[in-house]
Each structure stands twice: as structure tokens, then as C-alpha cells.
Amino acid sequence: xxxxxxxxxxLIKTRGQQVTLSCSxxxxxxxxxxxxxxxxxxxxxxxxxxxxxxxxxxxFPGRFSGRQFSNSRSEMNVSTLELGDSALYLCASSPxxxxxxxxxxxxxxxxxxxxx
Amino acid sequence: DAKTTQPTSMDCAEGRxxxxxxNHSTISGNEYVYWYRQIHSQGPQYIIHxxxxxxxxxxxxxxxxxxxxxxTLILPHATLRDTAVYYCIVRVGGTASKLTFGTGxxxxxxx
Numbered sequence: 001x002x003x004x005x006x007x008x009x010x011l012i013k014t015r016g017q018q019v020t021l022s023c024s025x026x027x028x029x030x031x032x033x034x035x036x037x038x039x040x041x042x043x044x045x046x047x048x049x050x051x052x053x054x055x056x057x058x059x060f061p062g063r064f065s066g067r068q069f070s071n072s073r074s075e076m077n078v079s080t081l082e083l084g085d086s087a088l089y090l091c092a093s094s095p096x097x098x099x100x101x102x103x104x105x106x107x108x109x110x111x112x113x114x115x116x
Numbered sequence: 117d118a119k120t121t122q123p124t125s126m127d128c129a130e131g132r133x134x135x136x137x138x139n140h141s142t143i144s145g146n147e148y149v150y151w152y153r154q155i156h157s158q159g160p161q162y163i164i165h166x167x168x169x170x171x172x173x174x175x176x177x178x179x180x181x182x183x184x185x186x187x188t189l190i191l192p193h194a195t196l197r198d199t200a201v202y203y204c205i206v207r208v209g210g211t212a213s214k215l216t217f218g219t220g221x222x223x224x225x226x227x
Contacts, residue, residue: 004159033214043160043217056214090159104150105215107159 002027004093004108012114018079021111025072025093031055032074033105034066037088046089049074050096078113086115120204125222128198134191136221138204141185147208149180150215151189153200160203160217163189194225 005024013019025032033056034046045058049068066076072093078085089112092105121139128134140149151163164171164178166187171178177190191198203220 035215042219043215045214045216048214058214088157092159104162104165106162110159 004091004106006089006091006108006111008111009109010112010114012116013081014116015081015083017081018077019081019113020075020077021089021091021113023074023076023091023093023108025074025091026095026106028095029093029106030072030096031094032068032072033092033094034074034076035090035092035107036060037090037110038084038086043090046076081115083115086113088112120206120218122202122204122218122221124219125224127224127226128191128194130195130225130227131193134194134198134223134225136189136191136202136204136223137186138189139186140204140206143184143206144208147206149178149184149187150205150207151176151178152203152205152215152217153198154203154220155197155200163202194223196225196227199223199225 004026007022031050033048035043036046037043046060047054047066048056052068063079068074088110090107090110092107094105148165148167150165152160154160163176164173166178166180180187201220201222203217205215
């Protein structure tokens with residue numbers, strides 16, 4: 001079974017621009033989460049989507065947004081980029097197991113965003 | 117979520133068992149223990165999780181103490197490819213999203 005895929009893998013943008021990152025979950029997984037990883041802050045949760053609805057949101061400004069499509073693929077968008085947004089953005093998918101909810105998460109390789 | 121405490125770093129000789137401890141003394145009854153690892157510049161990799169019984173899979177074993185206040189991840193025969201940062205995370209079952217990653221344990225496997 002193919003793993004989580006993220007595109008693009010690397011991206012360079014300029015301050016003030018916006019960016020859209022894409023994530024395709026493992027087939028059959030309906031939950032997709034996004035994380036930001038920086039050397040200073042470590043891995044931080046951005047948001048989670050399930051069945052096209054945002055279920056959880058981390059403590060990030062409104063410039064960070066996301067969505068999920070009916071095929072479970074997800075995108076996240078960052079508007080008005082700042083230098084501090086340079087990071088590795090990770091997507092993770094989870095199998096939803098009915099009343100047991102989501103358990104383990106499977107991460108993609110990430111998109112490394114550099115803002116100059 | 118319960119707070120976890122892990123040693124900052126550990127060394128292990130290749131071929132030996134790597135035992136990575138995690139303290140979670142404030143864990144509540146419905147919280148699971150999850151372990152992930154992250155090899156440099158890659159996404160975190162799920163290893164194993166458990167509630168109160170010991171668990172084993174093809175990657176590792178998870179030993180949870182009877183009072184559930186601590187656990188140990190065991191890599192039975194460590195290889196150089198197991199060099200990574202290992203994260204112990206406690207989370208309510210059914211809500212595995214919104215994981216809170218601490219600083220983890222940096223495991224260095226050496227020849």
C-alpha cells in the first residue's frame with residue numbers, strides 16, 4: 001500500500017507570497033493532520049481534517065488554513081508568508097476505526113518550505 | 117494529555133537491545149502510550165502503541181508497568197538504521213490526532 005505523499009517536496013518563496021501544499025493520504029484513511037516542524041519549536045500540530053471537516057486546530061494564526069476534499073486528499077495554505085514560516089510541513093493520515101476513533105498516524109516525507 | 121519525560125540521549129551498540137524509557141506518572145486510565153521515531157529530515161514513523169498490556173510488533177516491543185506510570189520501548193537488535201529521535205507520547209485513545217511531540221530521546225547506534 002502506498003504511503004502518504006506530499007507535494008512539492010521543496011519550495012522556495014518570498015515574504016508576502018502565499019503557498020499551497022498538498023497531501024494524499026494512505027488509501028482508505030479518512031483523517032489527515034498537518035504539522036509544522038522547526039528547529040526552535042519542534043513538531044507542532046496545525047490542524048486535522050476528517051470527512052472534509054476540520055476537527056482540531058492548533059495555535060497558529062489565521063494565515064494558516066487547510067481543507068480536505070471528498071477523496072480525503074488535503075491541502076494547506078499559508079498566506080502572506082513570513083520568514084518564520086520556513087519549516088518542514090508534515091502531513092499525517094490515520095485510519096478511522098469507528099468507535100475507537102483514530103489511533104496511529106502515518107506521516108509523509110514533508111514539504112520543506114524556505115521563505116526568503 | 118499527560119506529560120512525558122524521556123532522557124535526552126542514549127547510545128547503543130549495534131546488535132544489542134536498545135531500551136528507551138519514558139516516564140508518564142500522570143497518565144490517566146483512558147490514555148494510550150504511543151511511540152514514534154524520526155530519522156533525520158524524514159517524517160516521524162509510527163512504531164507501536166499500547167494501553168496497559170505489553171505489545172509487540174515487527175519493529176519493537178512496548179513494556180508498560182503495572183501502574184502505567186512508565187514504559188520502555190525495546191528495539192531487540194538495534195542497527196545503525198535505528199539511529200533516530202524517539203518520541204513517547206501519551207494521548208487519549210480515539211484521538212490520535214493533535215499529537216504533542218516533546219524533545220524525545222536521541223538514540224545513537226554505534227558499531
